[in-house]
Amino acid sequence: xxMKNILLVLPSSGGAGRAIxxxxxxxxxxxxxxxxxxxxxxxxxxxxxxxxxxxxxxGERPSTELSxxxxxxxxxxxxxSLGQVQIKAMEEGVEFEPLMEQGERFSKILEVIEGRAVxxxxxxxxxxxxxxxxxxxxxxxxxxxxSPCAIEVFDED
Amino acid sequence: MxxxxxxxxxxxxxxxxxxxxxxxxxxxxxALLSFLWYIVSIPVxxxxxxxxxxxxxxxxxxxxxxxxNVIPLAITSLFAIVLVPLLDxxxxxxxxxxxxNEAVFFxxxxxxxxxxxxxxxxxxxxxxxxxxxxxxxPKRLLLSVYLLSAVLSFFMSEHAVxxxxxxxxxxxxxxxxxxxxxxxxxxxxxxxxxxxxxxxxVATFLGGARVPLAxxxxxxxxxxxxxxxxxxxxxxxxxxxxLLVGYLILTRAFPxxxxxxxxxxxxxxxxxxxxxxxxxxxxxxxxVLLLTVIAWxxxxxxxxxxxxxxxxxxxxxxxxxxxxxxxxxxxxxGVILMYGGAIIMGTALEKSGAASWMAERAFGQWVVxxxxxxxxxxxxxxxxxxxxxxxxxxxxxxPVGVGLTQRFSMDPRIVTYAIAIPAGLAxxxxxxxxxxxxxxxxxxxxxxxxxxxxxxxxxVSWIVFNLVARFYWPLVGLGY
Numbered sequence: 001x002x003m004k005n006i007l008l009v010l011p012s013s014g015g016a017g018r019a020i021x022x023x024x025x026x027x028x029x030x031x032x033x034x035x036x037x038x039x040x041x042x043x044x045x046x047x048x049x050x051x052x053x054x055x056x057x058x059g060e061r062p063s064t065e066l067s068x069x070x071x072x073x074x075x076x077x078x079x080x081s082l083g084q085v086q087i088k089a090m091e092e093g094v095e096f097e098p099l100m101e102q103g104e105r106f107s108k109i110l111e112v113i114e115g116r117a118v119x120x121x122x123x124x125x126x127x128x129x130x131x132x133x134x135x136x137x138x139x140x141x142x143x144x145x146x147s148p149c150a151i152e153v154f155d156e157d
Numbered sequence: 158m159x160x161x162x163x164x165x166x167x168x169x170x171x172x173x174x175x176x177x178x179x180x181x182x183x184x185x186x187x188a189l190l191s192f193l194w195y196i197v198s199i200p201v202x203x204x205x206x207x208x209x210x211x212x213x214x215x216x217x218x219x220x221x222x223x224x225x226n227v228i229p230l231a232i233t234s235l236f237a238i239v240l241v242p243l244l245d246x247x248x249x250x251x252x253x254x255x256x257x258n259e260a261v262f263f264x265x266x267x268x269x270x271x272x273x274x275x276x277x278x279x280x281x282x283x284x285x286x287x288x289x290x291x292x293x294x295p296k297r298l299l300l301s302v303y304l305l306s307a308v309l310s311f312f313m314s315e316h317a318v319x320x321x322x323x324x325x326x327x328x329x330x331x332x333x334x335x336x337x338x339x340x341x342x343x344x345x346x347x348x349x350x351x352x353x354x355x356x357x358x359v360a361t362f363l364g365g366a367r368v369p370l371a372x373x374x375x376x377x378x379x380x381x382x383x384x385x386x387x388x389x390x391x392x393x394x395x396x397x398x399x400l401l402v403g404y405l406i407l408t409r410a411f412p413x414x415x416x417x418x419x420x421x422x423x424x425x426x427x428x429x430x431x432x433x434x435x436x437x438x439x440x441x442x443x444x445v446l447l448l449t450v451i452a453w454x455x456x457x458x459x460x461x462x463x464x465x466x467x468x469x470x471x472x473x474x475x476x477x478x479x480x481x482x483x484x485x486x487x488x489x490x491g492v493i494l495m496y497g498g499a500i501i502m503g504t505a506l507e508k509s510g511a512a513s514w515m516a517e518r519a520f521g522q523w524v525v526x527x528x529x530x531x532x533x534x535x536x537x538x539x540x541x542x543x544x545x546x547x548x549x550x551x552x553x554x555x556p557v558g559v560g561l562t563q564r565f566s567m568d569p570r571i572v573t574y575a576i577a578i579p580a581g582l583a584x585x586x587x588x589x590x591x592x593x594x595x596x597x598x599x600x601x602x603x604x605x606x607x608x609x610x611x612x613x614x615x616x617v618s619w620i621v622f623n624l625v626a627r628f629y630w631p632l633v634g635l636g637y
Contacts, residue, residue, distance in 0.1 A: 013338050013600045048598040051591040053489050054229050055546045056316025057366075058591070059272065061486035069324035070598050077337070077600075 003030040003119035007149075009109055010038045010081045011124040012074065015157030022154065023122040024088045032119070033095045036085040037112050038078035040102040045070045075100070106139065113147050122152045185227065193218050197244060202514075209511035211244035216506060216515075216553070223549035230546050231491030234498020237505075246505045255504055256497045259463040260373020264366045264496055265488075266466025270446060271313040271363070272487030273479045277442040280309060280321055282432060288325070289425040298418045299345055300404070302326060306353025307360070307400055312446065315358030315365050315581075317487075319350060319592035325428075326350050327599060332424040333415055335601070341411035343601035348411075348610070351596035352403045352584065358592075359581040360396045361389050362453070362462065367547045369462070370496050371577035374503040374555050378512075379569045385453040385462060390633050392578060395625045399582075402617050410610055442478050445469050499552035512560035520561055527567045527637035531575045531626050534558045538579040539615055543589045550580040567637050574635070575626065582618045585611025 008023035010016055027034040045067055052058045052066065082098040089096035101108040113121055125140070144151045177184065196214035201207050215237055222233040238256075242249040274280050287305050292298030302322070309318045326346050335343035358364030362372075362385055372383040449469040453462055473479050506512040524530045534554060541550045558572040583589030585608050587597040593611075596602045630636065 045598055047587070048591065048594040051588070051594040052316055052320055054226075054231075054491075055548075056314065056320075056591040057231075057268065057489040057492035057495065058314065058316050058320060059485065059487040059489050062275065062317055062320040066320045066323055066595065069327055073327055073331075073599075076331075 003032045005116050005118045006030070006032045006034050007109075007112060007116065007118040007121040008034060008036045008085060009121060009123040010036060010078075010085070011126060011156050012039070012041055012077070013156075014124075014126060016081070016124040016154070017157045019122050019124045019154035019156075020085055020088055022152070024085070024092050024094055026120065026122075027089070027094045028092045033097065034085070034089055035097050035099055035112065035116055035118065036082050036089075037099045037101065037109065038081055039105045039108045040071065040074050040078060040100060041105055042071075042102065043104075045074075071102075106143065109143065110146060113149055118149050120150050120152065121147065122154060124154050124156050126156055182227070185225075189218060189221060193240075205514045206510055208244075208246045208509040209514055212241075212246045212505045212509040212511040213515060215240045215244065215246065215502065216511070219502060219549075220553055223545050223553070226545075229491060230549060231494040231498070233549075234495045234502075234552075237498045237502045238494075241501055241505045246509050247501075252501055252505075255377065255501045256493075258373045258377065258497070258500050259461055260369045260376070260500065261493055261497050263362070263369045263373075263463035263466050264492060266463060266470050267363050267366065267369070268314065268488045268492060269470045269473070269484050270449060270466065271317055272484050273442050273473050274313060274446060275317060275321060275487055276479055276483045277438045278432060278436070279439040279443050280313065280318075281325075282429075282435065282439065284309070284322055284325055285425055285429050285432070288329075289422065289429060292418060292421065292425075295342060295413050295415045295418050298329070298421060299342075299349055299408075299413070302329075302346055303349035303353045303400070303404060306350050307357030307396070310354045310357030310364045311360045312363055312450070314363070315354040316591040318357075319354045319595045322350055322354075323595050323599070328424060328428075329421050330599075330601060332420045333418065335415070337600040338603060340601060341414045343599075344411045344606060345407055345413065347596040347599045347602045348407050348606075349404075351592040351602075352407070352614070353400075354592040355582060355584060355590060356396055356399045356403060359578050360392055361385070365547060365581050366492065366496065367551055367581055368577050370499055370548055371551050371555055371573050373496070373500050374551070375559065375569060375573045377500060377504045378507040378556060378559050381569055382458075383570055383573065385457045387633070388574075391574060391630060391635060394629055395578065395622060398621050398625070399618065402621065403614060406610060406613060406617070410606075438478050441476055442473070445472055445476075445478070495548055499548055502552055503556045506556040507560065512556035513563065514560075516557040516561035519557070524561055527562070527565050527571070528627070530558070530562050530565065530567065530572060531637070532623055534572060534575045535579045535622050535626075536619055538576045539582060539619055542580045542583045543585050543611075543615070547580040547583065547590070551577055554580075565637075568635065571626070571630070571635055571637050574630075575622075579618065579622055582615070582622075584614040584618070 006023055006027045023034060049063045049067055052063050078100050086096055099112060140153055193214050197211050201210050219233055219237050222228060241247050242252045284305055288301045292301040306318060306322060330343045330346060362368050368388060376382055449465060452465045524533050538550055538554055554576045558576050559569045562572045587594045597604060
């Protein structure tokens with residue numbers, strides 16, 4: 001069956017060269033539209049802020065300023081990552097749409113998969129040790145279980 | 158008519174598992190309260206009073222809550238405040254009277270002063286100026302960030318310093334085009350920010366508020382006091398050695414993979430131009446802070462540190478240098494509950510006899526002389542502070558430590574230092590201290606980097622601390 005929409009989920013840090021090449025290559029072969037998603041995760045930011053307010057007893061203003069600085073930086077990195085995919089897609093003549101979403105990674109990926117009727121999702125995961133991978137496995141298992149489309153997982157470069 | 162279908166997702170896990178998952182918080186607190194009830198209902202052990210037994214029950218309850226972080230730290234303290242009179246450990250009047258402890262008001266005054274410095278923009282200006290003036294090469298820029306973080310943490314809360322410097326350091330990494338996760342110089346910059354704040358934060362009473370807490374608890378327990386200058390005199394050599402060792406460890410661990418910092422200078426100059434000339438508020442706040450530090454150092458013993466801190470706060474408002482709503486934005490009032498509660502718990506443990514009883518049974522066989530007491534408590538404080546708040550470490554260890562060292566006729570200030578100083582030296586985990594969490598959130602420093610180098614630094618801290626205590630402290634009247 002021919003694919004119409006392919007989703008590439010970019011990591012918040014680390015390289016995604018192999019996943020990008022695979023997603024663009026597949027989209028070209030299938031003449032499909034490629035969506036690249038960068039999720040602006042708030043968990044790490046919230047963790048730092050929680051430490052500041054709970055352990056450091058620092059008021060709202062420095063916490064807000066810190067949060068804004070972190071979010072701004074992450075957004076910038078997201079634009080850069082999406083830009084890389086865009087260049088590659090343009091070179092290969094693939095129809096491309098960048099997406100940036102803020103929130104929890106799992107739900108945002110599912111939302112896009114369902115909302116854009118995605119046929120294949122290519123996801124990049126962080127390089128992890130065996131034990132950490134064992135602990136995090138439910139994320140991809142759960143995603144594969146809940147997602148209406150096929151999921152391919154790539155390790156970051 | 159359009160027919161709507163609703164998809165219902167069925168959770169197929171066992172009902173018991175689901176009940177545990179959904180009700181785990183309630184189960185946790187039920188188990189905790191059962192544990193508390195069990196301890197307060199067992200027969201009183203030999204050598205302990207009923208009040209002492211109940212104080213131990215509260216101690217363990219707080220320990221579990223502080224380590225697990227299921228409720229905010231300050232609320233755990235509040236729990237202790239409620240339980241101490243409720244379980245007849247101390248009379249209600251005395252418990253609430255302890256809230257008026259000088260240390261609590263000193264901490265409050267210091268936080269307000271720090272908030273005023275940040276609000277005026279003075280700290281930001283100093284940071285930009287120092288980096289612009291002294292950071293001419295990659296090595297010197299790195300040293301500027303490291304030493305600036307440390308020195309600012311001498312005068313303000315180290316957590317506030319880390320939060321304030323983070324955006325500047327982030328902009329520096331961006332102007333140099335450093336790649337997150339892989340750039341050696343990026344890692345060096347954020348490690349310098351974090352370690353500078355952590356090491357600098359133990360240098361004075363102002364760094365992390367843990368020393369005033371320890372001093373307040375010591376005063377309640379033994380009547381002995383620690384003054385501003387003698388503390389810093391005792392700890393500054395340790396800070397100097399730790400800063401040096403920290404710098405050597407960092408620069409050997411990561412390469413300085415940039416050749417020029419020219420672009421950083423352009424960025425810093427732009428930022429300095431944007432904030433304009435030094436304002437009246439900055440001058441005035443700086444002067445108030447300077448006079449406050451001088452007063453703490455010179456007349457602090459006579460007037461009390463908290464009196465000076467609060468006088469300076471009043472002056473800030475008389476001169477209209479800050480408004481109440483500005484201060485509210487910079488100070489988290491949970492600090493009063495946390496520190497007040499910690500002092501109440503420490504006093505309850507000591508006055509009920511629980512502290513010495515517990516210390517004797519838990520540590521008596523290992524701690525056989527003053528030297529082992531220092532080695533043991535400093536190690537314990539260093540390890541505990543990696544997993545919990547440094548104020549909580551002090552609240553837990555100090556009454557026990559002071560209780561145990563009474564049998565060596567040892568100056569209780571020494572064991573107070575042996576707990577309060579290492580309790581601030583948390584290097585290995587992002588959960589240990591806000592400065593570490595901030596460094597990790599940059600994405601330049603990874604958790605693995607932090608754990609690896611932090612473990613090395615923890616061992617180094619313990620060795621350096623014990624060497625300073627053994628060979629330097631006797632020279633400044635802290636012999637044992």
